Amino acid sequence: xxxxxxxxxxxxxxxxxxxxxxxxxxxxxxxxxxxxxxxxxxxxxxxxxxxxxxxxxxxxxxxxxxxxxxxxxxxxxxxxxxxxxxxxxxxxxxxxxxxxxxxxxxxxxxxxxxxxxxxxxxxxxxxxxxxxxxxxxxxxxxxxxxxxxxxxxxxxxxxxxxxxxxxxxxxxxxxxxxxxxxxxxxxxxxxxxxxxxxxxxxxxxxxxxxxxxxxxxxxxxxxxxxxxxxxxxxxxxxxxxxxxxxxxxxxxxxxxxxxxxxxxxxxxxxxxxxxxxxxxxxxxxxxxxxxxxxxxxxxxxxxxxxxxxxxxxxxxxxxxxxxxxxxxxxxxxxxxxxxxxxxxxxxxxxxxxxxxxxxxxxxxxxxxxxxxxxxxxxxxxxxxxxxxxxxxxxxxxxxxxxxxxxxxxxxxxxxxxxxxxxxxxxxxxxxxxxxxxxxxxxxxxxxxxxxxxxxxxxxxxxxxxxxxxxxxxxxxxxxxxxxxxxxxxxxxxxxxxxxxxxxxxxxxxxxxxxxxxxxxxxxxxxxxxxxxxxxxxxxxxxxxxxxxxxxxxxxxxxxxxxxxxxxxxxxxxxxxxxxxxxxxxxxxxxxxxxxxxxxxxxxxxxxxxxxxxxxxxxxxxxxxxxxxxxxxxxxxxxxxxxxxxxxx
Amino acid sequence: xxxxxxxxxxxxxxxxxxxxxxxxxxxxxxxxxxxxxxxxxxxxxxxxxxxxxxxxxxxxxxxxxxxxxxxxxxxxxxxxxxxxxxxxxxxxxxxxxxxxxxxxxxxxxxxxxxxxxxxxxxxxxxxxxxxxxxxxxxxxxxxxxxxxxxxxxxxxxxxxxxxxxxxxxxxxxxxxxxxxxxxxxxxxxxxxxxxxxxxxxxxxxxxxxxxxxxxxxxxxxxxxxxxxxxxxxxxxxxxxxxxxxxxxxxxxxxxxxxxx
Numbered sequence: 001x002x003x004x005x006x007x008x009x010x011x012x013x014x015x016x017x018x019x020x021x022x023x024x025x026x027x028x029x030x031x032x033x034x035x036x037x038x039x040x041x042x043x044x045x046x047x048x049x050x051x052x053x054x055x056x057x058x059x060x061x062x063x064x065x066x067x068x069x070x071x072x073x074x075x076x077x078x079x080x081x082x083x084x085x086x087x088x089x090x091x092x093x094x095x096x097x098x099x100x101x102x103x104x105x106x107x108x109x110x111x112x113x114x115x116x117x118x119x120x121x122x123x124x125x126x127x128x129x130x131x132x133x134x135x136x137x138x139x140x141x142x143x144x145x146x147x148x149x150x151x152x153x154x155x156x157x158x159x160x161x162x163x164x165x166x167x168x169x170x171x172x173x174x175x176x177x178x179x180x181x182x183x184x185x186x187x188x189x190x191x192x193x194x195x196x197x198x199x200x201x202x203x204x205x206x207x208x209x210x211x212x213x214x215x216x217x218x219x220x221x222x223x224x225x226x227x228x229x230x231x232x233x234x235x236x237x238x239x240x241x242x243x244x245x246x247x248x249x250x251x252x253x254x255x256x257x258x259x260x261x262x263x264x265x266x267x268x269x270x271x272x273x274x275x276x277x278x279x280x281x282x283x284x285x286x287x288x289x290x291x292x293x294x295x296x297x298x299x300x301x302x303x304x305x306x307x308x309x310x311x312x313x314x315x316x317x318x319x320x321x322x323x324x325x326x327x328x329x330x331x332x333x334x335x336x337x338x339x340x341x342x343x344x345x346x347x348x349x350x351x352x353x354x355x356x357x358x359x360x361x362x363x364x365x366x367x368x369x370x371x372x373x374x375x376x377x378x379x380x381x382x383x384x385x386x387x388x389x390x391x392x393x394x395x396x397x398x399x400x401x402x403x404x405x406x407x408x409x410x411x412x413x414x415x416x417x418x419x420x421x422x423x424x425x426x427x428x429x430x431x432x433x434x435x436x437x438x439x440x441x442x443x444x445x446x447x448x449x450x451x452x453x454x455x456x457x458x459x460x461x462x463x464x465x466x467x468x469x470x471x472x473x474x475x476x477x478x479x480x481x482x483x484x485x486x487x488x489x490x491x492x493x494x495x496x497x498x499x500x501x502x503x504x505x506x507x508x509x510x511x512x513x514x515x516x517x518x519x520x521x522x523x524x525x526x527x528x529x530x531x532x533x534x535x536x537x538x539x540x541x542x543x544x545x546x547x548x549x550x551x552x553x554x555x556x557x558x559x560x561x562x563x564x565x566x567x568x569x570x571x572x573x574x575x576x577x578x579x580x581x582x583x584x585x586x587x588x589x590x591x592x593x594x595x596x597x598x599x600x601x602x603x604x605x606x607x608x609x610x611x612x613x614x615x616x617x618x619x620x621x622x623x624x625x626x627x628x629x630x631x632x633x634x635x636x637x638x639x640x641x642x643x644x645x646x647x648x
Numbered sequence: 649x650x651x652x653x654x655x656x657x658x659x660x661x662x663x664x665x666x667x668x669x670x671x672x673x674x675x676x677x678x679x680x681x682x683x684x685x686x687x688x689x690x691x692x693x694x695x696x697x698x699x700x701x702x703x704x705x706x707x708x709x710x711x712x713x714x715x716x717x718x719x720x721x722x723x724x725x726x727x728x729x730x731x732x733x734x735x736x737x738x739x740x741x742x743x744x745x746x747x748x749x750x751x752x753x754x755x756x757x758x759x760x761x762x763x764x765x766x767x768x769x770x771x772x773x774x775x776x777x778x779x780x781x782x783x784x785x786x787x788x789x790x791x792x793x794x795x796x797x798x799x800x801x802x803x804x805x806x807x808x809x810x811x812x813x814x815x816x817x818x819x820x821x822x823x824x825x826x827x828x829x830x831x832x833x834x835x836x837x838x839x840x841x842x843x844x845x846x847x848x849x850x851x852x853x854x855x856x857x858x859x860x861x862x863x864x865x866x867x868x869x870x871x872x873x874x875x876x877x878x879x880x881x882x883x884x885x886x887x888x889x890x891x892x893x894x895x896x897x898x899x900x901x902x903x904x905x906x907x908x
Contacts, residue, residue: 029784029785029788029789029792030751030788030800140855141851141854141855254797255795255798257798261801
């Protein structure tokens, strides 16, 4: 028994061991159609031998462009079976990008989905002279194309069939010759500022990442998953491991546009969709509820707060009293379970998000309706680095570092990764390879830290970090994002920088939410300004800060804070129109306030100009409390003492 | 140039006249459409473009002249028989079942092909089952061609206008016609919707080899995709020819611009 170190070898094993079992399913003409391992083997064999007939040699490169369909999936396996490497391209690439990638990767063949992709390739035909054939799998609209460079899938399979008859066992020999150390894929990462770089990834690296996923989130043969990310994404290659290694049935949606409906029909066990897609699922739910009948709307409005309460208690580690539990069970039965069914996650054990930040509101929403989103951290170059296991999901970390992945935090707080999942280098670009792989460690360009529990925390890109006087680097946007998880905080700005010893925050309270909270406690207030300076409100926010501080590294913990008597306002130039903070402006505008925080004052007068409804302007002066997160003169106090001392 | 054009006309109108009281809607209308051709009919408002479609499809009865389809006289056939003969049409204002799904709308159009009796339909046995599967296959092909997978199970009434027009085209295609008459398929659409629709019309013409007669106001589209253009004015044909020639034709320019 040869070592199973490439997907094609797994394909052979599966065909021998369970040839009549379903390997993958596709939705076609509205019906899910199954393909057995025997089918897949046959497809891959014919395509592989067809390419070999055309002259494909081990070590060559073949580019693939198109939507995620079984044909592309088979083509990838066919290319790798022949010992060649897949160059995966994004289906929405424009012709000039395709030209660059095909040229740079030295691809000899291009496999394209349909007319749309073929048109792009024909347009740049002159600039990719090394390409011998463009093979397409969808015939629609291709009838009148007669360029000799084009070849249909049927014709390619025909070539493969002929070759197979002349050379029995040829395919098996080729597969047996594949090696884990061989190049499986070259993934071009889109450079926002520079030309794309082609990351070389070996079979070993892909399999290492795939194993980590399967160890963290195990699935059994015959269970269902669905492909959600483009085939060009490296995640797709890791994900394929469930199929090849664990014989999980992989489902292909009908069209990218039908993905959401198809997810519901399959209800996959493992589901990774992008933050944007989770967001659209959430807003879709809200819209549908808005359109629903009176009864459903009322039930939703009645029970959603129960979900939120439970979710909040869980994240904050507070106990859940029995009556809340009972209420929640009822809410789940009446509202949340049907909702999850509509979203298609009834059977989903591992709902994942990755690759970018999902805003706290959405996390809370999904938790409230019983979907505990997990995070995965990884990249084309690093492979899968960390994932959440069951029962240790928290919104703050990006998961536990997987076995086999070595992670180190550099002195500049950069996340460094080492291990079998890391890529080999950038194709034909030793210079940029040397920039990111130093002393065997891949430098991710991300900043973060590792907790005692072995969880990895991602903060921000290393370039967005700020530094305190003591040299500690922190990520303002990250800390602000964490704080915004709190229901009571509307907006927040972190203050620190090279001239200061500790972090402080300026907070906008969520007037509506805190207003309700105050009413429930019979706490009377008049205006926003009045409410914001209440002792009880200060204490409420302080507790939130204390909680957030617990997940931050000690030097980056927030020591003092001020609750602003007004909201940040886009009309006053404090926010951009998309409600992002204009930091520089705010720093100048609230100069006095910030100085007061660091001078150790406990109160500072702030005068704001207000415009009344009738157009008159007036000035209102409020005395703002400068509060400390920790009452006892510990961190903040000590830091303050140090400041005073330094100034003499 | 399309191959089929030499095989002789699939549709022939000879001296067709149509009048409503004293209003002469069509006067001595004579033209032919070759098999596989994509012919556009243009003309100012009230020129008789929709009238000629209505006359061919049997909604109006021609007063004089004759209409032949594949050599057979269809001048006096009622609409449902014209349809069975192999001519389908779309309407300027979509005519669909708003309460049915896209899929059901297309399947409903297939009823002209159903031959099974009530009993076998009720038992879903034999011919009924076979026909049902056949119908679904044809309809799914159309859904694929017109890229309607994502709206397959949606009620037509809930769809935006541009998509309803696409469903309307799909409904006409479900009849598997040899000749399809499209009455202003892009009217009221934005640029993107228009581009989509034009691509689908071309696909229908090229992929399925269906003969297409297109009534259209958008000159850019007409000049872009037509094999031949016929120009109407006040119920008469005033010009006929290749798009490039029509653009230069003095009578056409006069009819459109009213310049003397």
